[in-house]
Amino acid sequence: MSKIIANNNIVPKQRTRTGAITYFFRQWELQLMVIPAIFFIFIFSYVPMYGTLMAFQNYNIFKGFWQSPWTGFDHFQLFFHSRDFWPVMRNTLVISILKLAIGFPAPILLALMLNEVRKMMFKRVVQTITYLPHFMSWVIVAGFTISILSTDNGSFNILLHKLNIIDEPVNWLSTSEYFWTILVSANVWKDIGFSSIIYLAAIAGVNQDMYEAAAIDGASRLKQMFLITLPSILPVIIIFMILAIGNLLNAGFEDILLLATNPALRDVSDVLDTYVYRMGIQTSRFSYATAVGLFKAVISVTLLTIANLLARRSGNSLW
Amino acid sequence: MRYYTFGDRVMSITIYCLLTLLAFTTFYPFWNALVISFNNGLDTSLGGITFWPRKFTLENYGIVFQDKRLLNGFMVALLRTAVGTVISILCTAIFAYGMTKRELVGRKFYMVVGIVTLYFNGGLIPYYLLIKDLGLRDTFWVMVIPGAISVWNMIIFRTFFMGLPAGLDESAKIDGCGHWGTFFRIVLPLSGPVIATLSLFTAVYHWNDWFTPGIFITKQNLLPIQTMLKQILNSNIMTEQMAQLDSAAQGVVSRMRSVTTKSLSMATMMVATLPIVMVYPFVQKYFVKGVLVGSLKE
Numbered sequence: 001m002s003k004i005i006a007n008n009n010i011v012p013k014q015r016t017r018t019g020a021i022t023y024f025f026r027q028w029e030l031q032l033m034v035i036p037a038i039f040f041i042f043i044f045s046y047v048p049m050y051g052t053l054m055a056f057q058n059y060n061i062f063k064g065f066w067q068s069p070w071t072g073f074d075h076f077q078l079f080f081h082s083r084d085f086w087p088v089m090r091n092t093l094v095i096s097i098l099k100l101a102i103g104f105p106a107p108i109l110l111a112l113m114l115n116e117v118r119k120m121m122f123k124r125v126v127q128t129i130t131y132l133p134h135f136m137s138w139v140i141v142a143g144f145t146i147s148i149l150s151t152d153n154g155s156f157n158i159l160l161h162k163l164n165i166i167d168e169p170v171n172w173l174s175t176s177e178y179f180w181t182i183l184v185s186a187n188v189w190k191d192i193g194f195s196s197i198i199y200l201a202a203i204a205g206v207n208q209d210m211y212e213a214a215a216i217d218g219a220s221r222l223k224q225m226f227l228i229t230l231p232s233i234l235p236v237i238i239i240f241m242i243l244a245i246g247n248l249l250n251a252g253f254e255d256i257l258l259l260a261t262n263p264a265l266r267d268v269s270d271v272l273d274t275y276v277y278r279m280g281i282q283t284s285r286f287s288y289a290t291a292v293g294l295f296k297a298v299i300s301v302t303l304l305t306i307a308n309l310l311a312r313r314s315g316n317s318l319w
Numbered sequence: 320m321r322y323y324t325f326g327d328r329v330m331s332i333t334i335y336c337l338l339t340l341l342a343f344t345t346f347y348p349f350w351n352a353l354v355i356s357f358n359n360g361l362d363t364s365l366g367g368i369t370f371w372p373r374k375f376t377l378e379n380y381g382i383v384f385q386d387k388r389l390l391n392g393f394m395v396a397l398l399r400t401a402v403g404t405v406i407s408i409l410c411t412a413i414f415a416y417g418m419t420k421r422e423l424v425g426r427k428f429y430m431v432v433g434i435v436t437l438y439f440n441g442g443l444i445p446y447y448l449l450i451k452d453l454g455l456r457d458t459f460w461v462m463v464i465p466g467a468i469s470v471w472n473m474i475i476f477r478t479f480f481m482g483l484p485a486g487l488d489e490s491a492k493i494d495g496c497g498h499w500g501t502f503f504r505i506v507l508p509l510s511g512p513v514i515a516t517l518s519l520f521t522a523v524y525h526w527n528d529w530f531t532p533g534i535f536i537t538k539q540n541l542l543p544i545q546t547m548l549k550q551i552l553n554s555n556i557m558t559e560q561m562a563q564l565d566s567a568a569q570g571v572v573s574r575m576r577s578v579t580t581k582s583l584s585m586a587t588m589m590v591a592t593l594p595i596v597m598v599y600p601f602v603q604k605y606f607v608k609g610v611l612v613g614s615l616k617e
Contacts (some may be wrong), residue, residue, distance in 0.1 A: 033417030048441025135526030293442035
C-alpha cells in the first residue's frame with residue numbers, strides 16, 4: 001500500500017530527514033534517471049570550475065593540482081604588467097563593441113525589411129538563403145572569406161579592379177587596418193539571417209489593426225515601420241541588447257583563430273579568449289592562462305549582473 | 320485594402336533591391352567556391368573565375384575522393400555526428416524526464432546544479448587538463464562524451480514533457496509501467512517534433528565542430544574532415560604568403576602550387592559542407608521552430 005502512495009504524486013509537505021532518505025531509496029528507479037546526469041555535470045562542469053584555482057598556483061604538470069605550490073595573485077600581476085595587457089584589452093573591447101554596434105541592429109533591420117515584402121515567394125527565398133550560413137562551420141566561412149579576398153582569383157579584388165578602384169590586387173587579410181572590418185563583416189554575413197528569426201516572430205505578434213488606423217490617418221509605410229513596428233518589438237530588442245552587454249568580453253574565438261592566421265595581425269586580432277588559448281594550449285603556461293581566463297570571467301559575471309539589474313528595471317529580468 | 324503613395328512605392332523598391340543584394344552577397348561566396356572547385360586548378364591560377372568555370376573538370380573531386388585521409392575524415396565526422404547525436408539526445412531526454420517528476424527527491428537542488436553551469440564554466444585550460452587527466456585525449460570518445468548531457472536541451476525537453484497530458488503517465492502506471500517503461504514506451508514516441516528539432520541542432524554542432532578534435536586529437540586517422548580542412552586552409556595561406564615573399568622565379572613555381580591547391584581545397588570545402596546543404600532545405604522549418612522554442616526560455 002505504501003508503495004502505491006509513494007509512486008503517486010502526493011509529496012508530504014513536511015518531510016523529516018530520515019523520511020527523505022527512505023523516500024530517496026524507495027524511488028531509486030527514478031533517481032537512476034537523474035543521478036548519472038548530475039554526476040556527469042559534476043565531472044565535466046564543476047571539476048573545471050574548481051580547477052580555476054590553479055590560477056593562484058604555479059601549476060606543474062608532473063606534480064598535478066594537489067602538489068603544485070601556491071603563489072597568490074602573481075599570475076594576475078604578471079598579466080596586468082605585461083606588454084600584452086593593453087593591446088589585448090583594447091582589441092577585446094573594440095572588436096566586441098564593433099560587433100555589437102553593427103551586428104546587433106543588422107538583423108533587426110533585415111526583419112523590418114522582410115516584413116514589408118508582400119511577395120511571399122521572394123520573402124521565402126531571401127530567408128532560405130540568408131539563414132544558411134549560420135549552419136556552416138567557421139572553417140567553411142573562413143574558407144570563403146579567404147578565397148573571396150585572396151590575391152589570386154579573389155572575387156573582391158577582381159571586382160575592385162574592374163571598377164578601376166585598385167590597380168594591383170590587395171592582400172586584404174594580411175593588412176592589419178582591414179582586419180576588424182573583415183571580421184565584423186564575416187560575422188554579420190554568417191548570422192544576420194538567423195538572428196532575424198526572433199525579431200520576425202516578434203513582428204508577427206504585432207496587432208494588425210494599428211497599421212490600418214495609421215494608414216487611415218495618412219501615415220506612410222516608412223512611418224508605420226518606425227512608429228508602430230519598431231516600438232512594438234522594443235521589449236524583445238531590449239532583452240537581446242542586455243544579453244549582448246553581458247557578453248561584451250566574448251569578442252569572438254573561432255572566427256579570430258581562423259581568420260587571423262597571419263602572426264602579423266596579432267596586434268589587432270589578439271583578444272582575451274585567443275590569448276588564453278595561445279598561452280595555455282600552445283605554450284603550456286597553464287596557470288598564467290587560467291588567471292587571464294578567470295580575470296575575464298569575473299568581469300563577465302559583473303557585467304551580466306549589471307545587465308540583469310538594468311533588465312529588472314525595465315521589467316524583463318533574465319532570472 | 321492598403322493605400323499606397325509614391326513614397327511607399329519608393330520604399331518598397333528600395334527594400335526589394337537591398338534584399339536582393341543581401342541574398343546575392345550571401346549566396347555568391349558559396350557559388351564562387353563551387354565554381355572554382357569545378358575549374359581546372361592550373362587555369363584557376365590565371366585568375367578571373369567568378370560566375371562560371373572556364374575549364375570545367377571533375378578532376379578536383381576525383382582527387383578529393385581518392386584521398387584516403389580525407390575520405391577517412393569524412394567517415395569519422397559522419398560516425399561522430401551519428402553517435403554523438405544519439406547519445407546526447409537519449410541521455411538528455413532521460414535526465415529531463417526524471418526532472419519532470421514532482422516527487423523526485425532533491426529536484427530543486429538538481430535544477431540549481433544544472434542551471435549554474437549555464438552561467439559559469441571553468442574556462443578552457445582547466446577543462447583541457449581535465450580531459451587529459453581522464454585519458455580521453457586521442458580517443459574517438461572525446462568528441463562524443465563531453466556533449467552527452469546538455470542542460471539547455473534538458474530544459475527544453477522538460478518543458479515539452481510537462482506539456483504532455485498528465486493522464487498518460489497515470490494510465491501507464493496503472494498498466495504496470497515503471498518510470499523507465501513509461502519513458503521509452505509512452506513519452507519518447509510522443510516527442511517526435513522536439514526530438515527532431517534538438518537532434519538537428521546537436522547534429523549540426525557535431526558536424527561543424529573542428530576545435531575539440533583540433534586540441535585533443537593528434538592521431539591523423541581520428542580527425543574529422545572539418546579539422547583537416549582547417550589544416551589545409553592554414554597551409555594554403557602559408558604557401559600564398561611565402562609565394563609573395565619569394566624571389567620572382569621561385570615565386571611563380573610556388574604560386575602555381577598554391578593555386579592548384581586552391582581549387583582542391585575548394586572541392587574539399589564543398590564536400591565538408593555538402594551534408595548540411597543537402598539536408599538544410601528539408602529541415603529549415605525545424606530550425607526556425609527550434610530557435611523560437613529556445614527563446615521562450617529567455
